[in-house]
Amino acid sequence: MQHALDTFISNQFHVDAATWAWTQVIYAIAIGLAAFALVNFGAILAGIFSWAERRIAARMQSRIGPNRVGPGGFLQWFADAVKLMLKEDLIPTQSDSILYRMAPYFVMVGFSCTFVVLPFSHAIAATTMDLGLFYIIAITALIVVGVLLSGWASNSKWSLFGAMRAAAQIVSYEIPGGMALMVPLLISGTLSMQEMIRMQGGIQPEAGGNFLTAGGWPWNWNIFHDPAAFVCFFIYFTAALAEGNRAPFDLAEAESEIVAGYNTEYSGFRFSVFFLVEWGNVWVMSAIACTAFLGGWQVPGISLAALDNATGLSSIGLELLSLSFFVVKTLSLCFVVIWLRWTLPRIRVDSMMSLCWKYLVPAAFASIIFETVWVLAFARSPSFQLFFGVIMSIAAGAVPLWLFAKRTFDNIRDTGDRVDLTNW
Amino acid sequence: MTQPRRAPETPTMDTAAAHKDVFKTIGYYGADMLLNMGPQHPSTHGVINFIVQTDGEVMKRAIPEVGYLHRSIEKIAEKVGYNGFMPYTDRVDYIAAMFANQGYAMAVEKLLSIEVPVRSEYCRVIACELNRIASHLISAGTMSMDVGAITPFPYALREREYINDLIEELCGARLTYNYMRIGGVAFDLPVGFTDKVLQFCDHFDKVLVEFDRLITENEIFIQRLGGMGVITAEQAKSYGLVGPNLRGSGIDFDVRRDLPYSVYKDFEYIIPVGRGAKGTVGDSWDRFFVRVVEMRESSRIVRQAIQKIPDGPVMAKVPRKIKPAAGLEAASRIEAARGEMLYYVVADGTEAPYRVKVRTGSFTAMGIIDDLSRGMMIADLVALIASLDVVAPEIDR
Numbered sequence: 047m048q049h050a051l052d053t054f055i056s057n058q059f060h061v062d063a064a065t066w067a068w069t070q071v072i073y074a075i076a077i078g079l080a081a082f083a084l085v086n087f088g089a090i091l092a093g094i095f096s097w098a099e100r101r102i103a104a105r106m107q108s109r110i111g112p113n114r115v116g117p118g119g120f121l122q123w124f125a126d127a128v129k130l131m132l133k134e135d136l137i138p139t140q141s142d143s144i145l146y147r148m149a150p151y152f153v154m155v156g157f158s159c160t161f162v163v164l165p166f167s168h169a170i171a172a173t174t175m176d177l178g179l180f181y182i183i184a185i186t187a188l189i190v191v192g193v194l195l196s197g198w199a200s201n202s203k204w205s206l207f208g209a210m211r212a213a214a215q216i217v218s219y220e221i222p223g224g225m226a227l228m229v230p231l232l233i234s235g236t237l238s239m240q241e242m243i244r245m246q247g248g249i250q251p252e253a254g255g256n257f258l259t260a261g262g263w264p265w266n267w268n269i270f271h272d273p274a275a276f277v278c279f280f281i282y283f284t285a286a287l288a289e290g291n292r293a294p295f296d297l298a299e300a301e302s303e304i305v306a307g308y309n310t311e312y313s314g315f316r317f318s319v320f321f322l323v324e325w326g327n328v329w330v331m332s333a334i335a336c337t338a339f340l341g342g343w344q345v346p347g348i349s350l351a352a353l354d355n356a357t358g359l360s361s362i363g364l365e366l367l368s369l370s371f372f373v374v375k376t377l378s379l380c381f382v383v384i385w386l387r388w389t390l391p392r393i394r395v396d397s398m399m400s401l402c403w404k405y406l407v408p409a410a411f412a413s414i415i416f417e418t419v420w421v422l423a424f425a426r427s428p429s430f431q432l433f434f435g436v437i438m439s440i441a442a443g444a445v446p447l448w449l450f451a452k453r454t455f456d457n458i459r460d461t462g463d464r465v466d467l468t469n470w
Numbered sequence: 471m472t473q474p475r476r477a478p479e480t481p482t483m484d485t486a487a488a489h490k491d492v493f494k495t496i497g498y499y500g501a502d503m504l505l506n507m508g509p510q511h512p513s514t515h516g517v518i519n520f521i522v523q524t525d526g527e528v529m530k531r532a533i534p535e536v537g538y539l540h541r542s543i544e545k546i547a548e549k550v551g552y553n554g555f556m557p558y559t560d561r562v563d564y565i566a567a568m569f570a571n572q573g574y575a576m577a578v579e580k581l582l583s584i585e586v587p588v589r590s591e592y593c594r595v596i597a598c599e600l601n602r603i604a605s606h607l608i609s610a611g612t613m614s615m616d617v618g619a620i621t622p623f624p625y626a627l628r629e630r631e632y633i634n635d636l637i638e639e640l641c642g643a644r645l646t647y648n649y650m651r652i653g654g655v656a657f658d659l660p661v662g663f664t665d666k667v668l669q670f671c672d673h674f675d676k677v678l679v680e681f682d683r684l685i686t687e688n689e690i691f692i693q694r695l696g697g698m699g700v701i702t703a704e705q706a707k708s709y710g711l712v713g714p715n716l717r718g719s720g721i722d723f724d725v726r727r728d729l730p731y732s733v734y735k736d737f738e739y740i741i742p743v744g745r746g747a748k749g750t751v752g753d754s755w756d757r758f759f760v761r762v763v764e765m766r767e768s769s770r771i772v773r774q775a776i777q778k779i780p781d782g783p784v785m786a787k788v789p790r791k792i793k794p795a796a797g798l799e800a801a802s803r804i805e806a807a808r809g810e811m812l813y814y815v816v817a818d819g820t821e822a823p824y825r826v827k828v829r830t831g832s833f834t835a836m837g838i839i840d841d842l843s844r845g846m847m848i849a850d851l852v853a854l855i856a857s858l859d860v861v862a863p864e865i866d867r
Contacts, residue, residue: 107624203505207848210526293618294690303849305512391690392618394849395527460679 051076080172084161092325093123095380099325102381103388130318138201138311145199150312150319152192157323159185160330165239167343167369168353178239179231182334183224186289189323190216193298196320197308208307211395212298216289218402223285225410226278229417230268230338233275242268243342247350249428255349262344262371265435269339270442272420272434274413279339281410283379286331288398291324293387297395332379333372340375343368502530509538513616513852516862520839520855524848532843532851534836540866547826552578552652552792555826560646562828563864566605568598568637569806570828571650576731577813578652580800582792590654590784591733595775596667597640597649599768603674604633605807606714606761606768613758613856614685617694617849622685629677632670639663652792654785664776671769678766686762695758697749699842699854706752709841710834713809714764715858718744718757725805732804737774739767754857761859793821808832808859832864 055061055072097112097120104111112119137143162185163178165171175181190213197209231237234245248266249255264270269279288295299307309320336342345353345367356364393401424430508519517538523530543562547555559574560567572594579586611626634644639660641649649656685691701711706719716723724741726734742763744756796819803812809831818824835858843851 103620107621108628109624203503207527296618297849303513303852388621390619391614391685391688391694392849393690394694394847396847397693457680457683460676460683 084172085158088158088161088326088329089322091329092322093127095325095328096126096321097123099384099387102384106385106388127318131315133314135314135316136311141201141311142199145195146311147316149192149196149199150316152195153189153323154192154319156186156188156192157326157330159188163239164330164333165243165337165342165372167365167372169365170369171240174238174240176236176238179227179237179242179334179338182239182330183220183227186330187216187220189289189327193308196312200308200311202311204305205308205310207304208298208310211304212291212308214395215291215295215297215398218399219285219288219295219406222281222402222406222410223289225407225414226282226285227334227338228410228414229275229278232414232417232421233268233271239337239342243337243344244350246341246344249432250349250351252349252351253428257347259432260349261347262341263346264341264439264443265432266344267339267341267435267439270435270438271431272417272424272438274416274420275339276438276442277409278413278417279335281406281413282338283331283335285402285406286335287383287386288402290327290331292328292383294390294393295398296387296392297398303392328380328383329376332376332383335379336372336375340379342375343372345371507532507851508535513612513856514862515612515855515860516865518836518855518860518862518865520851522843522848522851527847527849529843529846529848529851532839532846534839536833536836536865538866539862541863543867544826544828547823549822551822555823556651557646557648560648561863562867563806563808563811563830563832563861564645565608565861565864566601566807567645567647568594568601568649569804569811571647572598572732573802573804573806573811573813573828574815574826575650575652576802576804577800577815578792578794579786580802581794581798581815581817582652582788584653584786584788586654586786587783588733588780589658589782590786592775592779593655593659593784594650595732595734595737596659596772596779597637597647597655599771599775600633600636600667601647602768602807603765604630604637606765607633609761609807609856609859610681610685610758610765613853613859614691616852616856617691619685619688619691622681625677625681625684629674632673636663636667636670639666651785651788653788654783658784659779664779667772667776671773674769675766678762678769682762686759692748692755694850695748695753695755695853695857697753698850699754699846699857700750701752701838701842703752705838705841709838711809711838712831712834713805713807714760715757715809715831715835717742718760718857719752720744720746720756725803725810729803731802733775734771736778737771739771742767754853757857757859791821793819795819806831808835808861808864828867830864830867832858832860832862833866835860836865 051073052064052069055066055069059066059068100122101111101119103109112122115121115125137146160182162172163175163181193212193216194209197205197207197212200206230242234242236242236245246266246268247261248263249259251260259266268275270276287293291298297303297307299309304310309317312320345364348364348367353364353368424434502523502525505522505524506519507522508514509517511520514520519535519538521533521535523532541561543558546558550558556571556574559570562570607626607630611623614622614626637647637649638644640663641647641657643649701709701715701719703719703721706716706721711719720743722741722743725731727741740763742760744751744753744760746753746756747759748755794817796817799814799816801812801814803810805811810829811831812827812829814825814827814829815823816825839851839854839858842854846854
C-alpha cells in the first residue's frame with residue numbers, strides 16, 4: 047500500500063515521497079478512504095447477510111421469506127436499515143445514559159477494526175500487518191466490553207442477564223478459539239494473515255512442484271495438513287460461533303429465555319448497530335477460518351510466482367480469480383453458520399460452559415502439542431505432507447457427501463417427498 | 471396564556487412499598503433478585519406472570535401468578551342460558567376448542583337425558599381428534615422454539631394450517647369452532663370431507679417421521695430436556711396433573727379408555743406413557759414424547775372413525791327451550807388436549823344453569839411449577855412451562 051502511494055506521489059507531483067512535506071497528508075487521506083470503504087463494506091455486507099439469512103431460513107422452514115422489496119426481496123435489508131434509522135432512539139430514563147450511548151460504538155469498533163488485517167485476495171488487503179492474527183483476537187475482545195456496557199447501562203434485569211451471559215461466554219470461548227488458531231500458526235510460522243495464506247501454496251514449481259501440487263488445492267490447506275489441524279478447525283469454528291453469539295450459542299440474546307438479552311432496551315440506530323455487528327461477524331469469523339485453515343485466496347494450480355509476477359490484464363484476471371476463491375469459501379462457511387442457527391436448539395448455559403472448559407480447551411491444548419511434534423517430524427518431508435494431505439482431503443470430502451446423501455435419501459424414502467427446487 | 475413547555479414530572483415510585491405486597495405473599499425478605507417473568511414475556515404462552523426469585527442463572531423459586539386472562543366464563547354461563555353458552559366454551563381453551571365444546575354439550579345432555587345420534591358422536595370424535603393433533607402440534611412446536619430451535623415451529627404450524635382448513639370446511643371457523651350443539655353437532659360432514667381427512671392422515675404420518683428426525687431425536691434437545699423437570703408419579707397424582715403431563719410421569723390413565731365416553735370404545739389405539747427413554751421417568755422429554763405419540767394415535771383414531779361412521783341424523787330431538795328441573799346436576803369428564811376436562815352443571819329450573827364449573831388441566835399444572843422450579847435454571851423454567859403445555863386462557867377461564 048505504502049509503496050503504491052509513494053509511486054503515485056512521485057508520478058503525480060514529481061517529488062520524492064520520502065522527503066516531501068505533504069506525504070503524510072496523502073497517507074492520511076488514503077487511510078481515511080480505505081477505512082471508509084472497509085466500514086461500508088462491513089455495513090452493507092451485514093445488511094445483505096440479514097436478507098440472505100432470512101431467505102435461507104425461510105427456505106429451511108418451508109416459508110418464502112422477504113419477497114416484496116426489490117427482486118426476491120433483496121432490498122429488504124435497505125428498507126429495514128432506513129426504518130431503524132428513522133425510529134426514535136429511546137434512552138430509558140433510569141439508564142446510565144452515557145454508557146448506554148457508548149456501548150454500540152465499542153461493539154462497532156471491535157467489529158470494523160478486524161477489516162484492517164482481513165485479506166480479500168492476493169493483493170487486496172488493507173494492511174499486511176505482521177501481528178495480524180494476534181491483532182484480530184485482541185481487537186474483537188472489544189465487542190464484549192460493549193455488550194457488557196449495554197447490559198449494565200440499560201438498568202434492566204433481562205439486559206443484565208444477557209450481558210453477564212455474553213461476557214462469560216465470549217471470554218471463555220476466546221481461549222479455545224485462540225488456542226485453535228495456534229495450530230495454523232505453528233504450521234505456517236507466521237502471524238500475518240497474508241503470509242499464512244501464502245504458506246498454504248503447497249510445493250511451488252521452483253521447488254520441483256507441478257500443477258497438482260502448487261496453489262490452493264485442498265491438500266495444501268492447513269485443515270488437511272494433519273489430524274490436529276483438522277480438529278482445531280472445528281474447535282475454532284465452534285468457538286467463533288460462541289464468540290459471535292450465533293446459535294446454538296445465542297444465549298446472550300435468547301429470545302425465549304431472557305427476552306432479547308443485552309439489547310432489550312435498545313431501539314433505532316443503536317439497535318441496528320448491534321445487529322449489523324452480529325451479521326458482520328459471520329463474515330469475519332468465516333474469513334478468519336478461511337484464511338487460517340482453508341487456504342484463503344490460493345487458486346488451485348496457480349503458483350505464487352505466477353500471481354506475484356503477473357502484469358496488466360492477466361494480473362487483474364488472476365486477482366479476480368483469487369478474490370472469487372476467497373469469497374466463495376468464506377460464503378460457504380457463512381452459509382454453514384446460518385444453516386446451524388436454523389437447525390439446532392439452544393444449548394443451556396451450563397452445558398455451554400462445560401463444553402468449553404471440559405472439552406474444547408483440553409482438545410485445543412492437546413492439538414498444539416500434537417502439532418509441534420508433527421511439525422518437527424515432517425517439516426523436512428513435503429512429499430509425505432502432500433501424500434497425507436491428499437488422503438485427508440479425499441476422506442473429508444467423501445464422508446460428509448455420503449452422510450448428506452444418505453440422510454437425504456432416507457428422508458425421501460420415509461416421507462415420500464421429492465427434491466423440489468422450484469419455489470426458491 | 472400558554473403553558474410553559476415542560477415535561478410533566480415523573481411520579482417517583484416507591485419501589486420498596488410497591489413490592490412489599492409481593493414480598494409478603496411469597497415470604498421473601500432476602501437479598502436475591504426478584505424478576506417478573508411475564509406477563510409480556512415471549513415464552514410464557516399467554517399472559518401469565520412468574521415471579522422469579524433468583525441469584526444469577528440458578529433460580530431459588532418461581533411463583534406463578536395467574537389471573538391476567540380471567541374472563542368470568544363460568545359466571546357468564548349463569549346469564550346466557552344453556553344454548554347461549556356454547557360459543558363461550560370455545561374461549562375456555564381456544565387452542566383446543568372442540569373439547570371444551572364437547573364437555574359442555576355432554577354435561578347438558580346428561581342433565582336432559584338426551585340420547586345423541588351415533589353419527590354425531592363420530593363427527594365429534596373426528597373433530598376432536600383433529601383438534602388434538604392441532605393442539606399438540608402447537609405444543610410441540612412452541613416447546614422446541616422455547617429451547618431455541620425455531621425451525622420445527624413453522625413445520626408444526628404448517629400441518630396445523632391443514633387441520634384448520636379441514637375444520638373450517640366442517641364448521642366455518644378456524645379457531646373458535648362452536649361446532650357442537652346440545653344434542654349433536656351443528657353440521658354434518660361436508661361432501662368430500664372424509665377423503666380430504668384421509669389424505670391429510672396419510673400426509674401427516676409421514677410428516678411426523680420427519681418431525682421426529684428434526685427435533686424429537688435431536689441431541690441438544692435431548693440434552694436440554696432429558697432428566698429435566700422430573701415429576702414423579704406421586705407428585706403428579708398429588709398435584710392433580712392430568713392428560714399428557716400425568717402420562718408422562720408414567721401413570722397409565724386416559725379418560726377415553728378408562729372412563730369411556732362418546733364412541734371411543736369402538737377404536738383401537740395406544741395410550742402412550744412416559745418411560746424415561748432419555749433420562750428419568752417424568753422428565754420434560756417424556757411429556758414431549760407422549761404428545762408426539764398421541765398425535766400419531768389421534769391420526770389412527772380419525773382413520774378408524776371415518777371408516778366406521780354410520781349414516782343418520784346429526785342432531786337429537788332437543789326441546790326448543792332447555793329447562794332442566796331444579797336441583798338436577800350433571801358432570802362430564804373428557805380427555806381434552808391438555809388432559810382431563812370436567813364440566814359440572816347445576817340446574818335450577820330456569821333457562822340458564824345455576825352454576826357451571828370447568829375443571830381444566832392447565833390450572834393444576836401451574837401449581838407444580840413452584841415446587842419444581844427450586845434450584846432450576848432460568849432456561850429450564852421456560853422449557854418446563856412449555857413441557858406442561860399450559861395455555862393462559864385455560865388457566866384463568
